Amino acid sequence: MTKILLRDRLDDCISRWHAAGLDVIGPVSKNNISQFDTIQKAGELDFGIILPDRTLKDLFFPQTEPMFRYRIGKQQIDTEEYLPPGRQRIVFGARPCDVSAMAIDDPLFGWDYKDTYWFKRRTETVIVTIACTSADEFCMCTSLKLAPDSPQGSDILLRPLEGNRGWLVEELTERGRDAFSLIEGLLENATGDPLPLAVVPVKFDLDACREWLQNPENFESHFWKEISMRCIGCGTCTFLCPTCHCFDFQDEGDTYTGIRRKNWDSCSFALFTMHTSGHNPRSTQSARWRQRIMHKFNYFPGKFSLNSCSGCGRCTRECPVDMGITETLQEITKLSK
Amino acid sequence: MSIQEQYRKRAAELLASGEVKIIIGYGAGSTPDRRRALFIRSADDASLLHVDAACDANLSGYLVSEGLLSDRKKVGIFLRPEGIRSVNILAAESQLDPLQIVIIGFNVENGSLAALQGSGVNDFSSLISTLKESRSTPEEQALIEKIEGMTPEERFAFWQAEFSKCIKCYACRQVCPMCYCKRCIVDNNQPQWVHTSSHTLGNFEWNLVRAFHLSGRCVECGGCDRACPVNIPLRLINRRMAQEVLDAFDHFSGMSHTQEPVLASFKKDDPETFIL
Numbered sequence: 319m320t321k322i323l324l325r326d327r328l329d330d331c332i333s334r335w336h337a338a339g340l341d342v343i344g345p346v347s348k349n350n351i352s353q354f355d356t357i358q359k360a361g362e363l364d365f366g367i368i369l370p371d372r373t374l375k376d377l378f379f380p381q382t383e384p385m386f387r388y389r390i391g392k393q394q395i396d397t398e399e400y401l402p403p404g405r406q407r408i409v410f411g412a413r414p415c416d417v418s419a420m421a422i423d424d425p426l427f428g429w430d431y432k433d434t435y436w437f438k439r440r441t442e443t444v445i446v447t448i449a450c451t452s453a454d455e456f457c458m459c460t461s462l463k464l465a466p467d468s469p470q471g472s473d474i475l476l477r478p479l480e481g482n483r484g485w486l487v488e489e490l491t492e493r494g495r496d497a498f499s500l501i502e503g504l505l506e507n508a509t510g511d512p513l514p515l516a517v518v519p520v521k522f523d524l525d526a527c528r529e530w531l532q533n534p535e536n537f538e539s540h541f542w543k544e545i546s547m548r549c550i551g552c553g554t555c556t557f558l559c560p561t562c563h564c565f566d567f568q569d570e571g572d573t574y575t576g577i578r579r580k581n582w583d584s585c586s587f588a589l590f591t592m593h594t595s596g597h598n599p600r601s602t603q604s605a606r607w608r609q610r611i612m613h614k615f616n617y618f619p620g621k622f623s624l625n626s627c628s629g630c631g632r633c634t635r636e637c638p639v640d641m642g643i644t645e646t647l648q649e650i651t652k653l654s655k
Numbered sequence: 656m657s658i659q660e661q662y663r664k665r666a667a668e669l670l671a672s673g674e675v676k677i678i679i680g681y682g683a684g685s686t687p688d689r690r691r692a693l694f695i696r697s698a699d700d701a702s703l704l705h706v707d708a709a710c711d712a713n714l715s716g717y718l719v720s721e722g723l724l725s726d727r728k729k730v731g732i733f734l735r736p737e738g739i740r741s742v743n744i745l746a747a748e749s750q751l752d753p754l755q756i757v758i759i760g761f762n763v764e765n766g767s768l769a770a771l772q773g774s775g776v777n778d779f780s781s782l783i784s785t786l787k788e789s790r791s792t793p794e795e796q797a798l799i800e801k802i803e804g805m806t807p808e809e810r811f812a813f814w815q816a817e818f819s820k821c822i823k824c825y826a827c828r829q830v831c832p833m834c835y836c837k838r839c840i841v842d843n844n845q846p847q848w849v850h851t852s853s854h855t856l857g858n859f860e861w862n863l864v865r866a867f868h869l870s871g872r873c874v875e876c877g878g879c880d881r882a883c884p885v886n887i888p889l890r891l892i893n894r895r896m897a898q899e900v901l902d903a904f905d906h907f908s909g910m911s912h913t914q915e916p917v918l919a920s921f922k923k924d925d926p927e928t929f930i931l
C-alpha cells in the first residue's frame with residue numbers, strides 16, 4: 319500500500335507544518351515573475367507552471383547576503399557575524415532539475431571549506447519535489463542523464479495523480495519522513511495511477527561532448543568564437559542557473575565601518591577575472607563562454623564526477639540573444655562525430 | 656519577390672562585390688518564433704537570413720564590438736528605424752563613422768513587414784522626422800497614466816516592488832547599443848559610487864543611474880525591457896524620460912549623426928525650470 323496526499327488536504331498539511339514551526343515555501347507567481355516564496359495557504363502555490371522563472375538556489379544561496387559587520391578602531395577590529403535566520407523550512411513543489419542542482423552543488427560548497435551559509439540552510443530545509451508531467455521545448459534533464467522524476471537532493475518525491483487530485487508519496491530520506499510524520503493521518507493509504515512523466519527528448523551526447531572538451535587541441539578552436547559571437551556578456555544565464563555558484567565579496571561602508579557581503583558573480587562578466595593590473599586572462603567573450611562550458615562539463619565533472627548542469631533549460635529559455643548551453647553542446651556533439 | 660528574398664539578394668550582392676565585409680542580420684532561433692543575431696561573411700550564407708515581424712532585436716550594439724570597425728571596412732546591418740536612430744547617436748558620440756555602415760532597413764507596422772529605402776543614415780532623415788511627429792502611443796499608456804496619477808508614496812511603492820526583483824544581471828545594459836562604456840560606473844570600486852549588491856537600495860541606484868544616463872539617448876527600441884529576465888517594465892522609464900527631454904528640449908534622440916547630445920551640450924536659451 320502506498321500513501322497518497324490529496325490536494326484538498328494540502329491546507330491542513332500546511333497548518334500542521336506551521337504549527338510545528340516550519341516555514342512553508344513553494345512556487346508563487348506574482349508581480350509578473352514566478353519564484354519560490356513563503357506561503358500561508360495552498361492557494362498561493364502555482365502548480366500550473368512547469369518551472370519557476372527563478373531557481374531553487376535563491377533559498378540556499380541568495381543574490382546578496384550580509385556576512386559580518388566590521389568596525390576598525392585604533393586598537394582593534396570589532397566584528398559581528400551574521401548568519402542565516404535559522405528557520406526550519408519545508409519547500410513544497412520544487413522540480414527534479416532544480417533539486418538535483420542543489421545536490422550537485424553540495425560537494426562544491428563542502429570541498430576544501432565547508433560553506434556555513436549553504437549547509438546551515440541545507441540542513442534546515444526539507445525539499446518536497448513534484449515529478450514533471452509536462453515539459454517545454456527547453457527542458458533537457460534527460461540530456462544530463464537525469465529524468466523528470468530524478469530523486470537526487472529530494473527528501474520526498476511526489477508523483478501527480480490523474481485529475482489533479484493529489485500525489486503519490488515516496489519518502490526518500492529521514493528528514494522527509496520526519497516532516498511527513500507531522501501530517502500523519504492527513505495522508506490516505508491507497509494506491510493510484512500516477513500520470514505519465516513528461517517526455518523530454520535527449521538533445522546532445524554528453525559523453526561525446528566531455529571527450530571533445532577534454533581534448534586540449536579544442537581549447538583554442540575557432541568554434542568558441544563562432545558560437546559566442548552574439549553573446550552580450552550579461553549575467554542572465556548564470557544568475558538564473560540553479561547550479562552556478564560563483565560569488566564575490568563586497569565591503570559596503572567606509573574605510574572604518576561597514577558590512578561585508580557575499581554577492582552573486584558571473585563568469586560572463588568582463589570584470590570577473592580582471593586583475594588589479596588591468597590584465598584580463600579572459601579578455602574576450604568567447605574565452606568567457608568557453609570557461610562556462612568547460613567548467614560545467616569538463617572541470618567540475620573532473621573534480622566531483624558530476625556535471626554542473628541539471629538541464630533546467632533556463633539558460634536558453636531566458637537568454638536575451640537566444641544562446642544557451644543546449645545549442646553549444648549540440649554543436650559540439652556534431653563536431654565530435 | 657518577398658521582402659525577405661529581396662533582402663537576402665541584397666546581402667549576397669553586398670558581400671559578393673566586397674562592398675561590405677560582414678552582414679549583421681537575423682537568423683533562425685532555437686524555436687520557430689525566435690530570431691537571433693546572425694553574422695554572415697559569405698554570399699553563400701545569405702540564404703540563412705530572416706526578415707520578418709519576429710526580428711525585434713536592435714542589432715546596432717554589435718557595431719561597436721571591439722575591433723569590428725577598426726579596419727575601416729564597411730559593415731552591412733539589418734535595422735529597424737530605432738536601430739537607425741541608434742547608429743546616428745553612436746556617430747554623434749564619436750563611436751563610429753556612419754560612412755562605414757550600410758543599412759538594410761525595414762519596419763514592422765501593425766505586425767506586417769515593410770521595406771525601407773536607402774542605405775546610409777542620411778537616407779532615413781525624413782522617416783525619422785515623421786517618427787518624431789507621430790510618436791506612437793504605447794500599449795502601456797493606461798499603465799503610464801496610472802503611475803503618473805499616483806501619489807509619490809504610491810509611485811515609490813510601485814517601483815520598489817519592481818526593483819526588488821532586479822538581480823543585477825546587467826542584461827539591460829549589455830543589450831543596449833547606448834551602453835558602450837568600457838567601464839560602467841557600477842563596475843568602479845575606487846571609489847565605489849553605486850552599491851554593487853543587489854538589494855533593493857542597490858537596485859534602485861542602478862536603475863536610476865541607468866535612467867539618467869539613457870535620457871535623451873535611448874531610442875525606445877525595447878531591447879532592455881525584453882532582455883530583463885525578471886520582467887521589470889523598463890519601457891515605462893524609457894518612455895517617461897524620452898517624453899521629458901522632448902518636452903524640455905524638443906529633443907528626439909537619433910535625428911541625425913550630427914545631433915548634439917542633449918544632456919552633454921549647452922544652449923543659452925535652455926529652459927532652467929529644474930534649477931532651483
Ligand code: SF4
Pocket residue numbers: 548549550551552553554555556586633636637638639640641642
Ligand atoms: S549566453 Fe546569453 S544569457 Fe548568457 S551571458 Fe551570453 S547573452 Fe547573457
Ligand code: SF4
Pocket residue numbers: 419555558559560561562614626627628629630631632633634643
Ligand atoms: S547550465 Fe542551463 S540548463 Fe544547465 S542547470 Fe544551468 S541554466 Fe539549467
Ligand code: SF4
Pocket residue numbers: 713827830831832833869872873874875876877878879880893
Ligand atoms: S535603454 Fe533600452 S530601449 Fe533605450 S536604447 Fe537602450 S536597450 Fe533600447
Ligand code: SF4
Pocket residue numbers: 820821822823824825826827828862882883884885886887
Ligand atoms: S535586466 Fe532587469 S534584472 Fe537585470 S540588471 Fe537590468 S533591471 Fe536588473
